Amino acid sequence: MEERSLSNQAPFETEIAQLLVTTLNLKAEPVDISPLDPLFGEGLGLDSIDALEIALVIHQHYGYKLRSDDPDNATIFSSLRSLCEAIQKNRTK
Amino acid sequence: MTHSPFLGPYPPHSPVAWYQGTPMFSNHVLSHISSVCALLPSKPYVINLCQDRYTFLVGLAAALCRNHTTLLPPNLSPGILQELLSQYPACYYMTDSQEHVESLEGITLNLDTKPDHTPMENPHFSDSHVAVIAFTSGTTGTPRPNPKTWGSMVQIAKKTGERLELSKNDSVTIVATVPHQHMYGLETSIMLPLQHGWGIHSGRPFFPEDIASVLHEQQARRILVSTPIHLRACVMAQSRFPDVAYTLSATAPLPKQLAQQVETVFHTTMVEIYGFAEAGTIATRRPVQEDRWTVLRELALVSHADGYAVSTPYFSDPVPIPDTIQSANSQQFTLEGRPGHLINIGGHRASLDDLNVKLLSIDGVVDGVFYMPEEREGSVTRLVAFVVAPGRTVESLLATLRQKISPVFLPRPLYLVEALPRNHTGKLVKEDAETLMRAQSNLPTTPNESISP
Numbered sequence: 001m002e003e004r005s006l007s008n009q010a011p012f013e014t015e016i017a018q019l020l021v022t023t024l025n026l027k028a029e030p031v032d033i034s035p036l037d038p039l040f041g042e043g044l045g046l047d048s049i050d051a052l053e054i055a056l057v058i059h060q061h062y063g064y065k066l067r068s069d070d071p072d073n074a075t076i077f078s079s080l081r082s083l084c085e086a087i088q089k090n091r092t093k
Numbered sequence: 094m095t096h097s098p099f100l101g102p103y104p105p106h107s108p109v110a111w112y113q114g115t116p117m118f119s120n121h122v123l124s125h126i127s128s129v130c131a132l133l134p135s136k137p138y139v140i141n142l143c144q145d146r147y148t149f150l151v152g153l154a155a156a157l158c159r160n161h162t163t164l165l166p167p168n169l170s171p172g173i174l175q176e177l178l179s180q181y182p183a184c185y186y187m188t189d190s191q192e193h194v195e196s197l198e199g200i201t202l203n204l205d206t207k208p209d210h211t212p213m214e215n216p217h218f219s220d221s222h223v224a225v226i227a228f229t230s231g232t233t234g235t236p237r238p239n240p241k242t243w244g245s246m247v248q249i250a251k252k253t254g255e256r257l258e259l260s261k262n263d264s265v266t267i268v269a270t271v272p273h274q275h276m277y278g279l280e281t282s283i284m285l286p287l288q289h290g291w292g293i294h295s296g297r298p299f300f301p302e303d304i305a306s307v308l309h310e311q312q313a314r315r316i317l318v319s320t321p322i323h324l325r326a327c328v329m330a331q332s333r334f335p336d337v338a339y340t341l342s343a344t345a346p347l348p349k350q351l352a353q354q355v356e357t358v359f360h361t362t363m364v365e366i367y368g369f370a371e372a373g374t375i376a377t378r379r380p381v382q383e384d385r386w387t388v389l390r391e392l393a394l395v396s397h398a399d400g401y402a403v404s405t406p407y408f409s410d411p412v413p414i415p416d417t418i419q420s421a422n423s424q425q426f427t428l429e430g431r432p433g434h435l436i437n438i439g440g441h442r443a444s445l446d447d448l449n450v451k452l453l454s455i456d457g458v459v460d461g462v463f464y465m466p467e468e469r470e471g472s473v474t475r476l477v478a479f480v481v482a483p484g485r486t487v488e489s490l491l492a493t494l495r496q497k498i499s500p501v502f503l504p505r506p507l508y509l510v511e512a513l514p515r516n517h518t519g520k521l522v523k524e525d526a527e528t529l530m531r532a533q534s535n536l537p538t539t540p541n542e543s544i545s546p
Binding site for chain 1 (some may be wrong): 298299300301302303306322323326329330332511512514
């Protein structure tokens with residue numbers, strides 16, 4: 001069983017939540033990002049420019065290049081947890 | 094009354110578009126248009142919501158065949174839709190998805206990659222017909238209509254294409270990262286290729302890696318239609334891009350340094366486009382070579398009220414230019430920014446746009462913006478700047494800025510931040526700037542005390 005924080009984030013989810021907050025200068029605290037809430041539209045309210053920024057930092061930190069024609073794409077960006085799973089699966093560093 | 098054709102000079106083996114990976118030649122397109130034409134209700138206005146670029150253009154052509162006018166709202170929020178329907182009650186919509194608009198008649202387009210309808214002749218439309226009404230969000234919140242005649246759209250496409258040195262025999266495909274439901278996207282990713290016989294990639298690649306792979310798939314010479322935001326992401330992503338003959342950018346000022354990087358990364362000629370809602374594209378420039386914009390052929394700058402207007406063969410009256418420009422002659426000008434962006438500090442005037450471009454041109458500056466805080470009584474209000482520049486110090490940035498701008502405009506203070514809270518249009522709105530400034534001011538060390546111009 002993975003260790004979970006108070007907000008039910010797995011450690012890697014906390015790491016990515018921190019990255020999102022700093023990259024996008026969100027007013028939220030990383031622990032406040034619920035792992036299953038949508039990142040775009042409702043939920044965190046991110047938009048397409050944020051998506052570009054996220055793609056850049058994920059590439060810089062983990063060597064994973066996001067693509068929008070990835071069939072799993074709708075899933076990848078659906079929540080913090082699915083984004084983290086995609087990074088874990090595809091990371092090269 | 095003059096008429097202009099929908100399809101330009103496509104050689105028999107040159108596809109008009111790549112739709113779901115399949116080439117669509119003229120006869121396919123004309124077959125699709127003919128089949129969609131038969132489906133349309135008898136109402137004069139249509140909202141074309143099709144996300145696929147090819148399906149959108151078939152819908153646009155079919156509507157034109159029926160003398161309908163396509164409405165392009167800035168978005169489909171309930172408020173905008175209600176406003177639109179009160180102005181244009183005889184209206185329907187077309188879509189290529191499951192999207193459903195409440196209380197509006199709609200048709201869904203599912204184009205088959207093997208159309209079987211008998212192709213129609215290449216349709217010619219009256220140049221005076223209002224083909225499209227593009228709406229901009231007005232200052233009061235009510236969308237403001239900008240009617241576009243078919244003739245004006247054709248002329249702009251032809252004249253813009255003249256700026257790209259491509260021969261008639263070149264096989265060319267246009268790939269666009271911008272939506273076709275806005276004027277810049279419609280003009281450059283649909284009208285421009287249609288009028289010149291160039292191919293259209295029907296998708297909308299978004300991430301740098303998507304853009305790279307879509308460009309790689311194209312066998313013909315490539316044109317990339319994009320924005321400074323996407324181009325910056327591409328340059329930073331270090332993806333491998335194939336050679337692109339021309340890259341077009343609009344929607345926000347393109348810093349010269351970014352233009353240079355784009356030319357290097359894509360082995361391309363970077364052409365920046367200047368236009369505005371009322372007139373569409375009016376001028377182009379190549380930022381790495383020139384600061385001046387040159388208006389399209391047969392256009393001319395004329396004095397108008399306090400500023401300038403542009404006269405064209407396709408609008409009956411000169412159209413006022415909303416930005417402040419300095420004209421060098423009737424064909425060339427430099428852009429000084431929007432009047433709302435003009436600032437005056439102690440009698441010195443400058444444009445925030447211009448200052449921002451200078452800030453962004455500094456080595457190591459990833460993002461940055463000047464901001465004029467709310468006026469406070471008792472002291473002259475100074476500019477502040479929020480700058481994202483990992484690895485650079487406030488002092489060194491100010492030293493560089495001091496060489497580029499008048500001391501009176503040096504930011505007091507310059508805040509080094511991790512990122513800017515830009516909104517969905519890429520702008521930093523006043524409220525967020527004020528919040529950012531308050532947050533930064535509360536930090537224990539403020540770097541402004543020792544800094545004076």
